Amino acid sequence: MRRKDREITDRAEIDAILTQAEVCRCAFSYQDIPYLIPLSFGYDGTSVYVHTALEGRKLSWMRFGRKVCFEVEMSVCPKPGEKDACSWTMEYRSVIGTGIIEEITGEGEQLYALDQIMKHYGCEQPRYSREALKHVLIWKISIEGLTGKQSVS
DSSP, X not given: OXXXXXXXXOHHHHHHHHHHOSOEEEEEEETTEEXXXXXXXXXXXXXXXXXXXXXXXXXXXXXXXXXXXXXXXXXXXXXXXXXXGGGOEEEEEEEEEEEEEEEEOSHHHHHHHHHHXXXXXXXXXXXXXXXXXXXXXXXXXXXXXXXEEEEOO
């Protein structure tokens, strides 16, 4: 990382950002075409969980390239500069991760993953109907690497 003064090395801080961020953006590559999508997500300390519909453009990317990059951020706030437009900056806290994505097919694992997603957004005791589960695909990103960065006043 070029700006070591902005690097977050404390795993507890990185986990806090992953726990508090609202959106996870996942990047894929398929046939030399990059694709970035925002997703609702859950995090359990070792993996990120996301869900999708049964069809759509992103499924080709998710099924083709198992290696993914993901990003979350929080506390984003532009800070006007004192001199001119080039002295403006942005406050933020972010995490970028890499990992392997795989579709989860076992019902027990699916329910665990959905629980992580729902807990992330404040639902502590989610309930799911079998019918609803037929209309979603559940994915697990096994994290291989994480880096954190921040710019705060």
